[in-house]
Amino acid sequence: MTQENGFLARIKEIRLESTGVKSFVIEAADGADLPSWSPGAHVDLALAPGMNRQYSLCGNPADRRTARFAVLKELQSRGGSIMLHDRVELGDDLDVIAVRNHFPLVTAERFRLVAGGIGITPLLAMARELDQRGLDWQLLYGGRTRAHMAFQDELEAFGDKVLIRPQDECGLLPLGKFLGTEEPGKVVYCCGPEPLIKAVEAYCAGWDESALQIERFHPKEQAPHAPDSAFDVELRRSDKMVTVHAGQSIADALEEVGVVIPRSCNEGTCGTCITKILEGIADHRDSFLRPKQRDKNNVIMVCCSRSRTPRLVLDV
Template sequence: MTDEIDVVVDARTRLADDVVEFVLRPVAGGALPAWEPGAHIDVEVGDVDGDRLVRQYSLCGDPADRTAYRIAVLRQPAGRGGSAWLHDRVVVGDKLSVRGPRNHFPLEEAPGYLFLAGGIGITPLLAMARRVAAGRAEWSIHYGGRSRAAMAYREVLADVAGGRLTLVPQDESGLIDLTAALDAVPPGTVVYCCGPESLLAAAEAACAARGLRLRTERFAPKDVDPAAVDRAFTVTIASSGSEYFVPADRTIVDVLLAAGVDILTSCEEGTCGTCETTVVAGVPDHRDSVLTDEEQAAGDRLLPCVSRCLGSRLVLDL
């Protein structure tokens, strides 16, 4: 289980409309755990309507700087209150608890990269752009947002990317031209995309049509296949042999937590990867938005907050 780290808010900066950056330093001093581009941390955001919420935010600073974590938070008016709590209540000097970092969106080695960012989806891609800018790979980035005023890090990104950046404020230029962006990349290019579901779905369809490798990170869960059936099954804990019945209307995490099984969880939507668990036996029914198609096909892990079983029994490495 990942240990909690107590941090203090060292700086808070308004980056764009409804976007605030927080710089977090360890209360105890010393070096924070290392991270790579694409990583996120879990942030405990306090009591919201009586619930203690945990939210995930991408790290968008410099991985070489182990003295601080840097996150950017978009206020989500239709959210569950976590982002509003950070915007409205957290000031410089306040202490927070974080866990991680974790990385389910790693930057893999490739001869070329195309980054597609929509809105606050720029946060994990900024660190990636910095990394590839220091190397020899061919790359470019297309960054879309509602308006220039709503686009965080646009000046920083212009300095990093120069002529490789295509800025697409929707009120001036419409949406990112995926056809032009994807048709321009050479073979072997890996596409990284983060942003709203409309952009992700369009990128998935366009990349599949061209045979391009695509890595995505979602802030909201994908729709479950309408043909999926919620069946009851049994979960066995490999370390103890204990068995637990999971009815059709409950999740694995729900059942295990109620039984006192120690399992770390956070979003309970299949988007953060916190509860990822190794599968010892059985066939998972994957319903997450984290694992790649190849990782799901391997069947050796699942996210028990949303995924289920295609048979009658799963054995989990817990």
């Protein structure tokens, strides 16, 4: 689901959820209903010129008057989390560009959710939805210490469906015991820091790719790339040809000729700029597409990826 009907939001509530994590409850500044959303969705915020950030919604989708997202204050961040923690106050307005969902719940019989740190935010909404639907689900939640783990009071209300495991008390998460073996109808959702995601990916390496759903908040480490070289991009529907120079993104090159593809993170993590390929071979440099999706070579993230062929034809 992608909704481009942005709106001006007003901060109704700010709450300290754990050490380093604040939640923000927003409402429409004009009092209107908020766009509908489903678990896994995020708000795309324009915090300042050139500073767009995405934060997972963790409230109740049935509530059309307010929405909630949570933010971890990261001192080594690009500035968004520090701005929200230190400069934003009750009653301030936020520019919501869109509500998007590139991490939706799929149809399955059994769900195993694995969260690390701030990765609990999209999975909290999923847990609530799955519980309301009476489905088979469990959530394994880890963090450095109990003090750093947000929303524990809400999660404890689910009883033994949720396992809270602070690392300083319990060690590393027991992924093998929790995830078990691949079974028809079982799907794993994982969101959290890169070491956790890599561990879950490694454990599920032999499973069908659709049985593991992942959301990253930061770009993953990429294999070394050959030096950039220029290539041409044909925009089939726009009937234009554009040269993308070394060090220039496809999205930037397209904007120079007046063709704007919506994008947000500019790091290849959010999925906003995904674009269909008609001809040519992509040089994928994103952290969004899974290996089999890359192998299909039918889409590309134009904010960061390039072309392995002299010419790339896009359905734009």
